[in-house]
Amino acid sequence: MNSIKYKEILTKYLLPTVRVTFAEGGSIFQQDLAPCYTSKMTQNFFKDSKLTGLEWPSNSPDLNPIENLWAIIKKVAEL
Numbered sequence: 001m002n003s004i005k006y007k008e009i010l011t012k013y014l015l016p017t018v019r020v021t022f023a024e025g026g027s028i029f030q031q032d033l034a035p036c037y038t039s040k041m042t043q044n045f046f047k048d049s050k051l052t053g054l055e056w057p058s059n060s061p062d063l064n065p066i067e068n069l070w071a072i073i074k075k076v077a078e079l
Contacts, residue, residue, distance in 0.1 A: 003039040008045075030054040052071060 018027050029051055031037040046053055 001034070001036045003036045003041040006036040006042060007045050010045060010049075014051075018051065028052050030056075031055060038047050 008043075013031070021027070029046075031053065033056055036042065045051075
């Protein structure tokens, strides 16, 4: 995935959904630190589109909230 393709996907799928679902505003979009997500092109797209992104911590499993969820799911699946 590169920034150009990512921007195409966001334009085609994310923007229409956000504009309908969160017409009053208030949405926050989460993405990790993949290069195509953090590129200048993508950052400018978010700014121009008035999309808010969730600040993402450095690449540490301890700081990544999804890692805790996977641990819980694994424990429940073992029951």
